[in-house]
Amino acid sequence: MSDLLERLPYARFLGLETATEGETLTVTMPFAQKLIGNPILPALHGGATAALLELTAVAQVASLYPRLRLPRPINVTVAYLRTGRPADVHARARISKAGRRVAHVLAEAWQDDESQPIAALTAHFLMAEDDH
Amino acid sequence: MTSSILDILPQLAAGAAHTHALGFIYDSVDGDRVRIRAPWREDLVGDPDTGVLSGGLVTTLLDHVGGLAVWIALGRFEPIATLDLRVDYMRAAAGRRDLIAEARCYRLTRSIAFVRAWAFEDSPDDPVAAAQSAYMLTSDGGRGLGANLKREHGERA
Numbered sequence: 001m002s003d004l005l006e007r008l009p010y011a012r013f014l015g016l017e018t019a020t021e022g023e024t025l026t027v028t029m030p031f032a033q034k035l036i037g038n039p040i041l042p043a044l045h046g047g048a049t050a051a052l053l054e055l056t057a058v059a060q061v062a063s064l065y066p067r068l069r070l071p072r073p074i075n076v077t078v079a080y081l082r083t084g085r086p087a088d089v090h091a092r093a094r095i096s097k098a099g100r101r102v103a104h105v106l107a108e109a110w111q112d113d114e115s116q117p118i119a120a121l122t123a124h125f126l127m128a129e130d131d132h
Numbered sequence: 133m134t135s136s137i138l139d140i141l142p143q144l145a146a147g148a149a150h151t152h153a154l155g156f157i158y159d160s161v162d163g164d165r166v167r168i169r170a171p172w173r174e175d176l177v178g179d180p181d182t183g184v185l186s187g188g189l190v191t192t193l194l195d196h197v198g199g200l201a202v203w204i205a206l207g208r209f210e211p212i213a214t215l216d217l218r219v220d221y222m223r224a225a226a227g228r229r230d231l232i233a234e235a236r237c238y239r240l241t242r243s244i245a246f247v248r249a250w251a252f253e254d255s256p257d258d259p260v261a262a263a264q265s266a267y268m269l270t271s272d273g274g275r276g277l278g279a280n281l282k283r284e285h286g287e288r289a
């Protein structure tokens with residue numbers, strides 16, 4: 001299921017690449033000029049980093065719950081911790097609770113140093129396909 | 133609000149490389165509310181089976197329109213940074229349709245701007261997604277900042 005993001009047009013637009021190690025996915029958004037939101041600094045657009053986090057969470061939930069056609073977020077909260085420099089961004093998600101109807105997911109994005117995340121995501125996903 | 137901030141809103145809405153690549157378009161201002169549009173495009177779709185724009189794109193749209201609302205509340209452009217952003221996805225968006233986002237900065241303090249925003253196809257009364265966000269203001273002085281806004285409860289940030 002790690003090829004999920006290759007099927008999603010917006011993930012392709014962002015150039016996302018997925019690597020799988022055991023059950024954990026690491027998704028990379030390679031730097032591209034079109035990701036720049038602040039040309040003066042320059043810095044990545046926060047929305048691009050948020051989208052990376054959200055799609056990483058989608059892919060991680062999908063890989064553990066293949067019965068879901070496409071996991072749907074109920075809500076997402078993104079905290080921007082550091083400026084995204086014009087460089088590759090990596091992200092990883094962890095499912096902290098998988099209930100019958102709802103899953104809670106945490107994800108972080110970083111550049112060179114995983115211990116210095118540039119953004120963090122908290123999200124709830126709907127686990128019942130016919131709900132909502 | 134000065135006319136100058138209104139004059140540069142189209143540039144602020146779509147002028148950076150990312151917003152340009154996404155095709156964002158400035159729509160309108162009504163008082164302290166601002167709207168931008170994300171025209172539907174095949175390569176921005178999140179679910180190829182339904183043709184709905186990606187949730188990640190909606191997040192970017194809401195983040196960006198919120199920034200515009202902050203500059204309108206400030207009455208000028210200055211560097212700001214999103215502190216955090218919460219998006220509730222209220223319903224599935226309609227396939228192959230543009231999305232409009234509207235935002236309003238409902239409180240400014242010396243260092244933080246608080247914003248609410250909505251994304252919809254036709255009316256903010258029927259939103260696809262709703263956002264609540266906070267932005268850091270980076271100006272040092274801050275004197276006169278939000279002087280045109282009420283501060284009933286004093287500064288909280």
